[in-house]
Amino acid sequence: MKSLITGACLALAALGVAGTATAANPLFPKLYTADPAALVDNGRVYLYTGHDEAAPDGKDFVMHEWRVFSSCDMVHWTDHGVPMKALDFRWAKGRAWASDITRRVVDGKPVYFFYTTVEHATIPGFAVGVATSASPTGPFKDARGSALITNDMTTQTNIAWDDIDPAVFVDDDGQAYLYFGNTVLKYVKLKPNMIELDGPIQTVTVKDFTEASYVHKHKDRYYLSYSQHFPEETAYMTGPSATGPWTPGGVIMEKNTGTPTIHQAIVAFNGKSYIFYHNAQLPGGGEFRRSVAVEELKYRADGRIEPVAQTEHGPASNPSAGCR
Known part of the structure; x- marks a missing residue:
């Protein structure tokens, strides 16, 4: 674990924000974290994770809250604590599963929209909720008072x-589009207010699809990445629009050892691209005690994504001059 931290992170620490976590994979050695989501905002990357709290011999996920971290250089991370708990949705039974986030300007001010998975208290099964905040580090509050x-x-x-x-x-x-699903990939348009559906839910036929759908754009091409098979590996498809049609592209990351899930998020930051994922490489790790990591992601000249190997060292430092 490296001890140096950036000037921006020192400034955050002076304001009372928790200090740097680590500069190597897994990123956060004092916490079991999973299901990464990422947002680049004002020259800083924000990383959102679930928090695995299962006992060493646990047989199920124990997840009550999400965590948020940030970095100016993809190496040194600041822990901003808990932006939201599952039970902050009063209609939820619990289970702080995977999330994602985006930023929109509303009435001239930035608003951060946090989409999450929780178990519903009165409607059997899991549901998607949406919460908002004026800050990427929260706190986030239920935007609807009901599930999306x-x-x-x-x-x-x-x-x-x-x-x-x-x-x-x-x-x-x-x-805006929202993608979701397990065994069947679904997507739906969102209204401009970002908290209502705009039309019917659509399905996409994807061979061997398991979960963790994620869409990003690089140059003029759209990329749909997802987990396939079980145990899972990260695969992707490409297309001319956010809704396809999709052409298979191959495997980005091979399956884990120690946990059957993997769950990716892909962002561009300071001229490079990165893939976040989770594995079970922390001491005591396992299927229900996972750990988030990150690697650089590269594209070939024809737009294909190069396969990414999991490493202990992670990506090289990439400091952002505009980080604040």
């Missing part, structure tokens, strides 16, 4: 967890 998507709204499967892993993508024309 509930298990009874989709009937493609009879499992309780087929509406998990929300991922939000805002296209160049301002149209």
Whole structure:
């Protein structure tokens, strides 16, 4: 673990923000973290994770809250604590599963929209909620007072967890899409207010799809990445629009040892691209005690993504001059 931290992180520490975590993979050796989501804002990358709290011999996920961290250089991370707990959604039973986030300007001010997976208290199954904050580090508050998507709204499967892993993508024309699902990939348009659906939920046929759908754009190409098979590996497809049609692209990251899940998020930061994921490499780690890590992601000249190996050292420092 390296001890040097950036001047920006020192400034945050002086304001009472928790200090740097680490400069190597897994990123946060004092916490079991999972299901990464990422946002680049004002020259800083913000990383949102679930918090695995299962006992060493646990047989299920124990997740009550999300955590948020930030970095100016992809190496040194500042811990901003807990921006939200599952039970902050009063209609939820609990279970702080995977999330995603985006930033929109509303009435001239930035608003951060946090889409999350929780278990519903009164409608059987998992649901998608949306919360908002004026800051990327929270606190986030329920934006609706009710779920955005509930298990009874989709009937493609009879499992309780087929509406998990929300991922939000805002296209160049301002149209926002929400992708989600387990075993069946689904997406839906969002209204400009970002807290209502704009039309019917659509499904996408993806061979071997498991979960963790995620859409990003690089140059003029759209990339749909996701977990396939079980144990999972990270695969991707490409297309001419945010809704496809999608062409298979191959495998980005091979399956883990120690945990069958992997769950990616992909961002561009300071001229380079990065993929966040989780594994089980911390001492005592396992299926329900995971750990978030990051690697640099590279594109070939034809737009294909190069396969990414998991490393202990992670990416090289990439300090952002505009970080604040």
